[in-house]
Amino acid sequence: MIDKSIFDFVKKGVGIPVNTPGGKDIGIYMCAGPTNRLVGEEEGSNNIIKLNYTGAPGTASALYYALVFMMNGEGWNIAKVDEWIEVSPVMQEYYQITVSQKKALEGQIKEGIASAAASLADYELLMHDIRKYGQVLKYFVDKDEQSLKSMFIDQVDIHTDLPNYPASLRTMVSRWPTIIADFHKLEEKDDKSKDIAKKLSISEAEALILSTKNKLYKDWKEQIKQTATERYKTLKGLTTSKEKTIEEYRTWLKPYITRYKMTKLGGESPGGRSEILKSFADISGTATYSNQIQVWAWKKLVPEEIRKAPLEKGDNKFIIDPYDSWTRDNLILGKNGLASIYPWLKNKRMYCSECKEYYENEIEKCEKCKRRLIEKTVADQIVDKEIKPAWEKKEMSLNPSELYYTFMIFDVFRAGSRLPVGQIEDITFNITTYAISQNILLVKLLELKCRDAEFEKYIDEILGVRSGEQNIEALVKTDFPALFEKEKKPKNELEAFKDELYKVIDDISGKVKGIEVPKTDKIMFAKPGPYETDFADRISKFYLRPAGKEFGAVKEFLKSKMGVG
Ligand SMILES: [Zn+2]
Numbered sequence: 001m002i003d004k005s006i007f008d009f010v011k012k013g014v015g016i017p018v019n020t021p022g023g024k025d026i027g028i029y030m031c032a033g034p035t036n037r038l039v040g041e042e043e044g045s046n047n048i049i050k051l052n053y054t055g056a057p058g059t060a061s062a063l064y065y066a067l068v069f070m071m072n073g074e075g076w077n078i079a080k081v082d083e084w085i086e087v088s089p090v091m092q093e094y095y096q097i098t099v100s101q102k103k104a105l106e107g108q109i110k111e112g113i114a115s116a117a118a119s120l121a122d123y124e125l126l127m128h129d130i131r132k133y134g135q136v137l138k139y140f141v142d143k144d145e146q147s148l149k150s151m152f153i154d155q156v157d158i159h160t161d162l163p164n165y166p167a168s169l170r171t172m173v174s175r176w177p178t179i180i181a182d183f184h185k186l187e188e189k190d191d192k193s194k195d196i197a198k199k200l201s202i203s204e205a206e207a208l209i210l211s212t213k214n215k216l217y218k219d220w221k222e223q224i225k226q227t228a229t230e231r232y233k234t235l236k237g238l239t240t241s242k243e244k245t246i247e248e249y250r251t252w253l254k255p256y257i258t259r260y261k262m263t264k265l266g267g268e269s270p271g272g273r274s275e276i277l278k279s280f281a282d283i284s285g286t287a288t289y290s291n292q293i294q295v296w297a298w299k300k301l302v303p304e305e306i307r308k309a310p311l312e313k314g315d316n317k318f319i320i321d322p323y324d325s326w327t328r329d330n331l332i333l334g335k336n337g338l339a340s341i342y343p344w345l346k347n348k349r350m351y352c353s354e355c356k357e358y359y360e361n362e363i364e365k366c367e368k369c370k371r372r373l374i375e376k377t378v379a380d381q382i383v384d385k386e387i388k389p390a391w392e393k394k395e396m397s398l399n400p401s402e403l404y405y406t407f408m409i410f411d412v413f414r415a416g417s418r419l420p421v422g423q424i425e426d427i428t429f430n431i432t433t434y435a436i437s438q439n440i441l442l443v444k445l446l447e448l449k450c451r452d453a454e455f456e457k458y459i460d461e462i463l464g465v466r467s468g469e470q471n472i473e474a475l476v477k478t479d480f481p482a483l484f485e486k487e488k489k490p491k492n493e494l495e496a497f498k499d500e501l502y503k504v505i506d507d508i509s510g511k512v513k514g515i516e517v518p519k520t521d522k523i524m525f526a527k528p529g530p531y532e533t534d535f536a537d538r539i540s541k542f543y544l545r546p547a548g549k550e551f552g553a554v555k556e557f558l559k560s561k562m563g564v565g
Contacts (some may be wrong), residue, residue, distance in 0.1 A: 001258060001261055001262045002082075002458065006445070007338050008080070020535075022518050029531060030435060030436055031436050032435045032436075033048075033434030046544075047544070050430050051429045053562045054195070054427075056423070057423045060427035068295070075299055075300075076299055076397060077397035079296045081295065082294040086291075087289045098263065102260065105256055105260045109260060113253070116250075123242040127239065129231070136224060143232075152171075153169055182206070189268045192208070194213060196211055196214075249463070258455075290413065290414065291414040292411070292414075293413065296444065296448075297407070298444075299406050301547055302404075303532075303545075316393070316394075323388065323439070327442065327443060332446065334378050342454070346379070348361045348376075351374050354366065356384070359373060365407030380447050382408075383442065387445050392459060395447075405437075405442065406433065406435060406436075406551075412429055413427070413428045434547070435539070437531045
């Protein structure tokens with residue numbers, strides 16, 4: 001549904017390199033299985049197969065659903081990763097129907113967007129005001145007296161001029177050229193004109209004006225602080241309800257947009273997909289449509305030797321953190337990592353190691369504990385805040401006390417054809433199976449999150465939600481806690497010392513966290529990692545064999561349904 005390639009299991013290059021016997025990565029992670037997914041028709045192989053079925057319209061799709069339901073019941077987690085439908089212009093009649101269906105979808109989407117647009121416009125106005133009042137509040141938080149004074153001079157005091165009666169500081173400049181600079185020099189306690197005259201060495205007349213202006217300024221400051229705080233609170237409430245409305249439109253439109261996006265008219269799609277359609281057309285001569293789906297399925301993989309004495313099931317804590325530094329630096333953020341497809345994974349985020357909170361890039365100190373924040377990435381945030389918590393809750397067939405998983409990839413090609421004798425439906429399952437360690441599964445889970453995020457972004461673009469929204473949101477979230485505190489404590493030497501101390505601790509704990517894996521060839525001599533290291537014996541015997549059995553069960557199920565088993 002999105003125009004991004006899959007971060008595949010590969011021999012080399014972008015993707016997850018499949019282990020080879022004697023490979024340097026063995027032990028750091030396990031990813032055992034075929035390196036070339038779409039070629040094999042090796043009947044004898046226990047991890048790759050291509051199964052084809054042709055039948056009456058509807059029978060092939062029924063096979064697909066039967067498979068998904070069966071696997072769901074067997075403890076697999078099933079995720080549809082990608083889907084495309086492509087319609088060939090060869091069959092004019094069918095093609096025209098699809099074109100009109102797509103037009104109708106377009107109409108429904110546009111109608112939805114028009115209604116959403118009104119809400120969006122309101123929302124943006126509110127956001128503009130929020131930003132305005134937010135800025136004022138920020139002056140107070142920062143004790144930025146000069147900016148407040150400038151605001152007073154330009155937006156309040158300027159309106160005190162009457163015809164033929166210059167009363168504002170701006171117009172008085174012609175009489176006292178330094179009056180604005182002098183006004184900026186005043187402190188809150190400066191209220192007596194005599195003292196001001198002495199302090200600034202200016203005339204009594206100017207000092208009198210300044211003392212009056214300073215009093216007005218103080219009154220205004222109190223007032224504006226109160227108004228801005230109240231307006232800010234009210235506006236925040238309003239934006240929350242607007243956000244809800246927009247969210248509702250979003251939810252409502254999503255299935256339409258999904259359908260719209262994944263339906264391609266012949267010739268619309270780049271390279272690969274139309275090639276596949278052509279190859280089907282070659283077989284039957286008159287393919288009307290093709291539908292391609294990629295599905296991932298995973299399930300815990302218990303090594304065969306352990307089956308007799310099951311692992312002690314502890315609490316929901318990871319035996320080994322699946323997010324180790326090697327996986328992060330190589331498979332996710334590295335040159336050939338996931339971030340080469342989704343560059344925004346590398347975007348900076350700030351992190352408080354005490355409160356385990358993530359903040360926007362610009363923020364320097366934790367809002368709760370005032371600790372100095374350390375630099376992390378969007379990838380870290382998604383893993384820490386979304387993937388690992390779901391894992392610990394044992395969602396999606398995940399389990400923190402399991403280290404290995406069977407991972408299956410189904411590339412499903414379905415095509416409809418019209419033959420002289422009538423309609424037929426043809427379906428091909430390309431199935432590949434891998435035995436993987438949990439850190440590899442984590443990368444695939446992150447990829448799923450990335451694909452979701454890209455699609456959400458696409459919907460936002462269609463809805464016209466402007467980018468840059470992020471910063472406003474951050475402003476709202478920040479909420480100016482300091483403003484409602486009594487007094488901001490001045491930073492003293494002890495605090496500065498603490499900052500330094502935290503920095504050192506963060507640096508150290510950052511290094512010991514996760515698994516340290518040497519990046520050089522020394523890897524041959526060091527203990528490489530926490531996962532299985534003996535490929536020839538243990539990995540093939542204890543892991544690939546049970547994974548192969550799972551694969552066999554799926555294969556036999558499909559064959560029996562196809563009537564060839
Ligand atoms: Zn904190």
